[in-house]
């Protein structure tokens with residue numbers, strides 16, 4: 001069986017984390033969220049975490065080498081995995097290139113990227129709502145939310161073209177009931 005390696009794609013607030021949870025529950029995949037890994041470094045008070053926090057609190061992406069290094073470690077420590085869900089990574093074309101190289105060195109590859117499509121207005125509404133509950137400082141401040149959306153549009157959106165060029169890009173509507181969105185996600189996965 002080849003590995004099932006999925007990239008969940010979409011702007012902040014698109015529902016990547018929520019749908020990742022559905023995927024974890026239904027497929028035996030390892031969930032790799034660079035945002036979660038960075039927040040865990042912050043909680044542990046590591047030097048990496050402290051440096052990353054300065055950028056994350058402003059809604060700016062952390063350097064490519066930092067997240068690529070974290071993903072590389074996680075791939076090495078999960079050698080027997082059936083596959084991975086990449087959530088919030090790759091966020092730049094350089095990260096996508098590095099991920100292809102890391103997987104190729106393990107005789108593996110990305111199976112597909114699935115994008116969750118949500119309008120900008122809906123995103124801002126969801127993020128402000130989440131900010132009241134998640135306790136994430138970067139969700140609480142409208143200015144930081146807008147910066148994250150700008151970072152997404154300038155640096156991350158081009159990553160879709162990277163996978164389109166490899167015929168690995170799929171997209172589904174990210175609005176509606178969580179379960180309905182998951183049905184669409186499964187339908188795409190079944191075609192991979």
Ligand code: AMP
Pocket residue numbers: 012034035036038055056057059060061062063064067087088089090091092095138148
């Ligand atoms: P997230 O939890 O995916 O919304 O990420 C929260 C913040 O962590 C982002 O705004 C970035 O500052 C940082 N971050 C997470 N993943 C990446 C990544 N792949 N590349 C660069 N920065 C990231």
